[in-house]
Amino acid sequence: MKHSGLPFQVFIVLMLSAQLLRAQQNGVYSIQSYGAIGDAKTLTTKSIQKAIDECAKNGGGKVIVPPGKYLTGPLFLKSDIIFEVFPGATLIFDDNIETNPIIDG
Numbered sequence: 001m002k003h004s005g006l007p008f009q010v011f012i013v014l015m016l017s018a019q020l021l022r023a024q025q026n027g028v029y030s031i032q033s034y035g036a037i038g039d040a041k042t043l044t045t046k047s048i049q050k051a052i053d054e055c056a057k058n059g060g061g062k063v064i065v066p067p068g069k070y071l072t073g074p075l076f077l078k079s080d081i082i083f084e085v086f087p088g089a090t091l092i093f094d095d096n097i098e099t100n101p102i103i104d105g
Helices: 008-023 045-057
Strands: 028-032 039-043 061-065 068-072 081-085 089-093
Touching: 028 045, 045 061, 045 068, 045 081, 081 089
Parallel strands: 028 061, 039 068, 061 081, 068 089
Antiparallel strands: none
């Protein structure tokens, strides 16, 4: 299968790259663009943390949590980041010990 004369795999990579660029416009990183699903069932810790880490790596900005119910474990915020939870969005803590890292402290 080809699109615009490009092999399908190249087309997919370009589309995903364009999606991430849109997610990062003006320093705004939507957790949904990193795979977070707001269904209150899917564990989204890695997706949310990836958005936070990418934002920090690029010098900071805003990580947004659109409306939905996001199941997550502990998150590690970084400097120069605004973490904005939109109206209608809820972060639900996953208390499953097997999915949460043990941290000395």
